[in-house]
Amino acid sequence: MPSILTYAEHRDGTLRRPSLEVVSEARRLADQMGGDTKVECVLIGSGVAPLAATLAAHGADRVHVVDAKELAAYATEGYARVVAQLISNEKPKAVLIPYSAMGKDLAPRVAARVGAGLVSDVVKLTVKDGKLQARRPMYAGKTFATVEWVGEPQMATLRPNVFPLAPADAARKFETVTADVEVANQRAKVVSMQATAAGKVELTEAQIVVSGGRGLKGPENFHLVEELAAALGAAVGASRAVVDAGWVDHHYQVGQTGKTVSPSLYIAAGISGAIQHLAGMSSSKVIVAINKDADAPIFKVANYGLVGDIFEILPKLTEAAKTSLAGRK
Amino acid sequence: MKIVVCVKQVPDTEARLKLASDGKAIAEADINWIVSPYDEMAIEEALKLKEAKGGDVVLVSVGGDRVQAALRNGLAMGADSAIHLKDPLFEGLDSRGIAWALAAAIKPLGPDLILTGQTGVGTDDSQVPGMLAEILDLPQVTMAVKIEITDSKATVKREVEGASETWETTLPAVISAQKGLNEPRYASLKGIMAAKKKPIQTMDAATAGLKAEDLAPKTRIVAMELPPTRSTVKMIEGDPDTQVKELLRILHDEAKVL
Numbered sequence: 139m140p141s142i143l144t145y146a147e148h149r150d151g152t153l154r155r156p157s158l159e160v161v162s163e164a165r166r167l168a169d170q171m172g173g174d175t176k177v178e179c180v181l182i183g184s185g186v187a188p189l190a191a192t193l194a195a196h197g198a199d200r201v202h203v204v205d206a207k208e209l210a211a212y213a214t215e216g217y218a219r220v221v222a223q224l225i226s227n228e229k230p231k232a233v234l235i236p237y238s239a240m241g242k243d244l245a246p247r248v249a250a251r252v253g254a255g256l257v258s259d260v261v262k263l264t265v266k267d268g269k270l271q272a273r274r275p276m277y278a279g280k281t282f283a284t285v286e287w288v289g290e291p292q293m294a295t296l297r298p299n300v301f302p303l304a305p306a307d308a309a310r311k312f313e314t315v316t317a318d319v320e321v322a323n324q325r326a327k328v329v330s331m332q333a334t335a336a337g338k339v340e341l342t343e344a345q346i347v348v349s350g351g352r353g354l355k356g357p358e359n360f361h362l363v364e365e366l367a368a369a370l371g372a373a374v375g376a377s378r379a380v381v382d383a384g385w386v387d388h389h390y391q392v393g394q395t396g397k398t399v400s401p402s403l404y405i406a407a408g409i410s411g412a413i414q415h416l417a418g419m420s421s422s423k424v425i426v427a428i429n430k431d432a433d434a435p436i437f438k439v440a441n442y443g444l445v446g447d448i449f450e451i452l453p454k455l456t457e458a459a460k461t462s463l464a465g466r467k
Numbered sequence: 468m469k470i471v472v473c474v475k476q477v478p479d480t481e482a483r484l485k486l487a488s489d490g491k492a493i494a495e496a497d498i499n500w501i502v503s504p505y506d507e508m509a510i511e512e513a514l515k516l517k518e519a520k521g522g523d524v525v526l527v528s529v530g531g532d533r534v535q536a537a538l539r540n541g542l543a544m545g546a547d548s549a550i551h552l553k554d555p556l557f558e559g560l561d562s563r564g565i566a567w568a569l570a571a572a573i574k575p576l577g578p579d580l581i582l583t584g585q586t587g588v589g590t591d592d593s594q595v596p597g598m599l600a601e602i603l604d605l606p607q608v609t610m611a612v613k614i615e616i617t618d619s620k621a622t623v624k625r626e627v628e629g630a631s632e633t634w635e636t637t638l639p640a641v642i643s644a645q646k647g648l649n650e651p652r653y654a655s656l657k658g659i660m661a662a663k664k665k666p667i668q669t670m671d672a673a674t675a676g677l678k679a680e681d682l683a684p685k686t687r688i689v690a691m692e693l694p695p696t697r698s699t700v701k702m703i704e705g706d707p708d709t710q711v712k713e714l715l716r717i718l719h720d721e722a723k724v725l
Binding site for chain 2: 328332
């Protein structure tokens with residue numbers, strides 16, 4: 139039976155959203171391929187079996203549950219062995235993995251192990267003559283490439299926040315398979331994990347991002363961006379200029395040498411729009427630019443532009459957003 | 468300790484790109500080539516480890532003649548020697564082929580540590596570190612923001628979505644550098660002069676023991692295009708109160724993102 143295999147990532151007993159995006163996309167592709175193509179998922183961890191139902195609700199026909207105490211924490215070698223073994227057994231036509239920190243670490247190791255071609259950071263997949271074709275940004279979005287595979291499985295990592303979730307159908311029938319694997323010794327492993335400040339929205343997965351740049355004039359004013367983000371339930375980003383100047387930590391950086399984001403709404407405050415920055419956010423669905431300079435390059439990629447003083451506009455926007463969002467709840 | 472650093476030469480991140488005439492790649496003319504920024508961090512980390520513990524830093528890169536400039540750059544920063552993998556067979560490789568080529572050159576060196584950038588800026592694949600580790604049968608830790616070496620073990624800090632992980636790995640291992648690991652040094656004039664005398668060994672596929680089938684691409688780019696142009700920006704005019712009110716109205720009623 140032809141199949142598409144997806145990798146399900148979870149943390150603290152919950153499936154992470156990119157895992158559901160990946161299974162939703164696999165379902166769409168399987169239905170287009172026809173020939174009763176099945177969607178299979180691999181779920182690795184300890185005590186993870188209850189998560190299978192959620193994968194099924196988003197499109198999985200069969201969930202391979204690989205449950206072992208030794209697999210409770212993610213470790214590249216052990217997990218790669220499990221996924222590679224499943225690929226050898228099931229011979230899927232395609233393998234889809236989220237382009238998350240974990241997926242970026244895991245997918246290349248699996249691809250090398252099974253000798254498959256891997257296409258990273260895919261933003262669109264289409265079926266052409268029964269095979270997949272991928273579209274992906276390259277040079278940080280300055281170009282887009284159409285990529286094909288030579289042979290199978292066709293492995294891809296999918297950019298988070300791009301592929302829509304299939305509506306959950308709790309009544310979908312599915313099958314759970316318990317797979318036995320040998321867990322060999324792990325040479326590299328996680329010894330501790332620390333959550334970064336609670337309540338913060340993860341930049342690469344946020345639906346709304348508010349970013350600040352040099353127009354804020356100094357680190358003491360960065361709170362204006364953080365307050366607007368808090369009012370909108372958004373993640374906070376920054377330009378390379380302010381990260382390099384030491385105003386905020388590097389993990390806030392959006393751009394070619396930082397994070398790539400594609401939220402529904404991106405608000406750039408006091409960011410001029412260096413090509414480096416545009417590369418990391420131009421795939422956002424709606425872009426709002428606020429800048430005092432009407433000629434700033436950021437307005438070339440923005441959908442909506444406000445020319446003005448960010449020290450005046452940001453606090454007003456924060457207050458107005460609080461009032462209007464509260465009024466709508 | 469013996470440290471190998473994999474180096475990729477990439478277009479300057481500020482470069483404006485044009486397409487090649489075949490429509491499957493970027494036009495290489497007029498591009499200013501640089502060492503991939505993450506690879507510079509890998510070189511810097513190797514040099515810091517060498518300064519602390521002694522040892523030898525070897526750079527390895529795959530590509531045509533222009534790659535020599537990237538290797539010279541790393542040598543000027545302070546690396547000791549370099550291997551330049553150069554062969555017509557290495558043209559048009561995908562990440563898998565590059566990983567095989569690098570592995571073939573690295574294996575005989577028997578390094579204690581292999582450092583790479585977490586991704587090659589440009590192709591943005593993030594594939595070579597993991598593939599290289601698998602081919603060499605070594606453990607890997609990717610996207611490191613802190614590396615500490617003690618005896619034959621490395622403790623590595625790695626950032627994931629909303630959390631920070633501490634990994635331990637036996638050595639040798641492949642570790643990839645993420646922004647935050649360090650601030651790469653600039654080559655000094657003395658370093659640049661010294662680099663001219665440092666050895667760059669050119670190695671072809673046969674010498675590396677590579678065959679065409681090891682390198683055969685499993686993915687291929689069939690078309691490349693420039694991004695679609697966005698519709699023209701709509702400027703929201705008026706005093707700040709009017710601008711803010713109108714923006715929220717548009718985002719809610721028209722764009723439907725709030």
